Amino acid sequence: MRKSAILFFLLVLVITVAPQSHAAPRCIRFPNFCNSIVFDTSGSVAYGNVDFECDGNFQRNSLIGNAKGTTELATRPLYSERMDEFDSYAYQFYFKPGKLFDMYASGGTEGQDPGLFLVQSNQPYTVSNGACRPSDIDRRKPSLSSLLAKSGPHQAQAQTNRCMHFTNFCDTIEFAVSGDLLYGDWDWLCTGDYASNMLIGNLGAGPEMTGRPGYGDTQPYPYSTEFSFKPGKVFDLYLTQGVPSGVMVGRKNQPYTITAGSCSAGGVDKSKPRMMDR
Numbered sequence: 112m113r114k115s116a117i118l119f120f121l122l123v124l125v126i127t128v129a130p131q132s133h134a135a136p137r138c139i140r141f142p143n144f145c146n147s148i149v150f151d152t153s154g155s156v157a158y159g160n161v162d163f164e165c166d167g168n169f170q171r172n173s174l175i176g177n178a179k180g181t182t183e184l185a186t187r188p189l190y191s192e193r194m195d196e197f198d199s200y201a202y203q204f205y206f207k208p209g210k211l212f213d214m215y216a217s218g219g220t221e222g223q224d225p226g227l228f229l230v231q232s233n234q235p236y237t238v239s240n241g242a243c244r245p246s247d248i249d250r251r252k253p254s255l256s257s258l259l260a261k262s263g264p265h266q267a268q269a270q271t272n273r274c275m276h277f278t279n280f281c282d283t284i285e286f287a288v289s290g291d292l293l294y295g296d297w298d299w300l301c302t303g304d305y306a307s308n309m310l311i312g313n314l315g316a317g318p319e320m321t322g323r324p325g326y327g328d329t330q331p332y333p334y335s336t337e338f339s340f341k342p343g344k345v346f347d348l349y350l351t352q353g354v355p356s357g358v359m360v361g362r363k364n365q366p367y368t369i370t371a372g373s374c375s376a377g378g379v380d381k382s383k384p385r386m387m388d389r
C-alpha cells in the first residue's frame with residue numbers, strides 16, 4: 112500500500128486523545144546496557160521511543176503499553192541495518208517492583224519460530240526527569256539489540272491456540288497464553304495471515320496486546336498499536352508514534368469474542384470492514 116494511502120486512512124481513522132493528565136517526558140536508562148527509553152503517559156497509557164541501537168535515534172521505534180496496573184512497554188522494532196524491514200519478533204519491557212525489568216519476545220503462534228521467549232530477566236533500570244540525551248549514551252556497554260536472541264521459552268508447555276473475533280470488523284487475532292503473558296498474530300489485512308504481525312501482552316491488571324503491524328516485511332505501519340481489553344468483552348485500540356506525538360485512539364468500546372482453537376482463513380468475514388482502514 113502506498114504511503115499516501117496509509118496517511119489517508121490515518122486521517123479517516125484516528126482522532127487525537129485529549130488526556131486528562133499529561134506528564135513531562137522522562138528517561139529510562141539501563142545500567143547494564145547502552146539503550147534508553149524516552150516515555151510519557153496519558154491516563155492509563157504509557158508511550159515512548161526506544162533507542163535499540165544506542166545511536167541516539169529515538170524516532171525509529173515507538174513503544175506503547177500500560178502506565179498503571181501491569182506496567183510495560185512493547186513494540187515490534189525495525190532493523191537498523193535495513194531500515195525498511197521488521198524484526199522477526201515483538202518485544203515487551205515488563206517493569207517490576209524494585210526497579211527491575213524482564214524482556215520478552217513473541218514470535219507469534221505460527222510461522223518459522225513461534226512462541227514466547229525470555230530475553231532478559233531481573234535487569235535494573237533507572238528513571239529520571241526530562242528527555243533522554245544522546246550525549247548520555249555509554250557505548251562501552253552492550254546494546255539490547257545485540258542480545259535479542261532467544262534464551263529459552265517462558266514456560267515449557269504445549270501451545271493451546273485461541274481465536275479472537277471482532278464483531279464489527281473482519282480482523283482476527285490468533286493467540287496463546289503462557290503464565291500471565293499473551294502472544295499471538297493479528298490478521299489485520301483480513302487475508303488469513305497468522306504468521307506476519309506478531310503481538311505480545313499480558314493478562315494482569317490492564318490486560319492488553321501490543322505490536323506494530325505492516326504490509327509485508329518492507330512497509331511498516333507508522334504506529335505502534337495496543338489493544339486494551341476491558342470488562343464486558345470490549346476493547347479500545349490505541350496508537351502512537353511516541354514522544355512528542357502523543358497517543359491517539361483508533362477504536363473505542365468495540366466488542367469481541369473468543370473461541371477455542373486456531374483461527375483460519377475460512378473464518379474471516381470479508382463482508383465486514385477492516386479495523387484500520389475505515
